[in-house]
Amino acid sequence: MKLMMVNASPRNEGNTSRILEEMKKIFEEEGVEVVSFDIGKDGIRSCIACNSCHKSGKCVFDDAVNKAAPVFEEADGILVGTPVYYAGANPTLMAFLTRLFYSTRFPKRFKVGAAVAVARRSGVMTTLDEIYKFFTIAEMPVVSSRYWNGMHGSRPGEVLEDLEGMQVARTLARNMVFLMKSIRLGKETYGLPEKEESVGTNFIR
Numbered sequence: 001m002k003l004m005m006v007n008a009s010p011r012n013e014g015n016t017s018r019i020l021e022e023m024k025k026i027f028e029e030e031g032v033e034v035v036s037f038d039i040g041k042d043g044i045r046s047c048i049a050c051n052s053c054h055k056s057g058k059c060v061f062d063d064a065v066n067k068a069a070p071v072f073e074e075a076d077g078i079l080v081g082t083p084v085y086y087a088g089a090n091p092t093l094m095a096f097l098t099r100l101f102y103s104t105r106f107p108k109r110f111k112v113g114a115a116v117a118v119a120r121r122s123g124v125m126t127t128l129d130e131i132y133k134f135f136t137i138a139e140m141p142v143v144s145s146r147y148w149n150g151m152h153g154s155r156p157g158e159v160l161e162d163l164e165g166m167q168v169a170r171t172l173a174r175n176m177v178f179l180m181k182s183i184r185l186g187k188e189t190y191g192l193p194e195k196e197e198s199v200g201t202n203f204i205r
């Protein structure tokens with residue numbers, strides 16, 4: 001069982017890191033291999049719509065996105081953590097996910113997707129929605145917890161005082177493990193659902 005973890009905070013000792021560390025303990029207890037990408041300080045470019053990935057299967061910019069792609073291909077799930085910036089995800093994360101999902105051709109269906117967002121005060125819901133869009137266009141089940149996956153804190157480490165938020169994070173980690181195991185068992189037992197040839201309807205006449 002393998003999980004790709006993406007930390008979009010530029011603060012090494014920040015709140016996102018603390019949440020992901022807490023979740024990582026559970027993954028390790030459960031025997032899940034975690035491969036982490038700390039992208040918060042990387043100057044990750046956005047997609048330039050050159051579409052060269054359509055031929056090569058990888059992004060024209062050879063950075064963390066191309067390093068993460070083979071890990072994502074092998075992974076049973078992806079966990080994304082981000083600080084909330086202007087009621088949305090860190091733009092570095094949006095650039096990373098846009099290029100990762102757009103440039104890679106391997107099937108992502110039934111890899112599980114989960115996200116945590118940390119804010120001083122507001123914007124976690126819109127942030128989570130932004131991230132979930134990548135999962136739900138790729139037939140990836142989104143993992144839920146006992147509350148929406150928003151945590152609160154401002155100065156580095158303050159999120160540890162959000163006891164409910166940290167419990168939500170731990171629950172999310174356990175639910176991810178359960179779903180990854182269940183999907184693997186389900187694939188072996190029933191196989192994946194039938195996949196139709198894709199129909200592209202662009203509303204162009």
Ligand SMILES: Cc1cc2nc3c(=O)[nH]c(=O)nc-3n(C[C@H](O)[C@H](O)[C@H](O)COP(=O)(O)O)c2cc1C
Nearest residue numbers: 009014015016083084085086087119120121122153
């Ligand atoms: C550029 C920027 C924008 C921010 N926008 C918001 C916001 O919209 N809502 C909010 O509650 N906090 C906002 N914050 C505060 C951070 O989300 C908060 O400090 C969070 O704990 C940072 O996480 P980190 O320690 O993992 O980096 C913003 C911080 C920065 C640097």
